[in-house]
Amino acid sequence: MTQWGKRQEPQDPHRQEPDTKKSKLLRECVREAVEDYFAHLDGHPTSDLYRMVLDEVEPPLLEIALRQTRGNYSRAAELLGMNRATLRKKLKQHEID
Incomplete structure (x- = not known):
């Protein structure tokens, strides 16, 4: 609890706030590609x-x-914020081994 009585959620040490810049x-790259x-x-x-x-x-x-997690599907799924089954489905859909 904080001094004001509100419970603070534990922080995930691996989660980083996105760098706004x-x-x-990335958003601008996508925007330019779609406009193009x-x-x-x-x-x-x-x-x-x-x-x-x-x-x-x-x-x-x-x-x-997958490359960042050295092919570990569970860690890659966690990195992407999805479950392992969804990752495998998407890999199959895009024909990625």
Whole structure:
């Protein structure tokens, strides 16, 4: 308890608050890529943009998580904030070994 009587939640030593500057950089990269995509459509119709973006972003994210955890699926799933079964499903979906 703090001096004001409110219970403080234990802090996860491995969890870091996102670096706002880096987060904005990633957001800007995605924004620029999507805007570039629309600029090159040349008036052609498009649909399912959300799925298309996920299909482009998810595989490298999964691969990096696995590389950072040296192939440990449980740790990679934890790093990504998902359960191991979901990670395996996504790896299969994107044909990542």
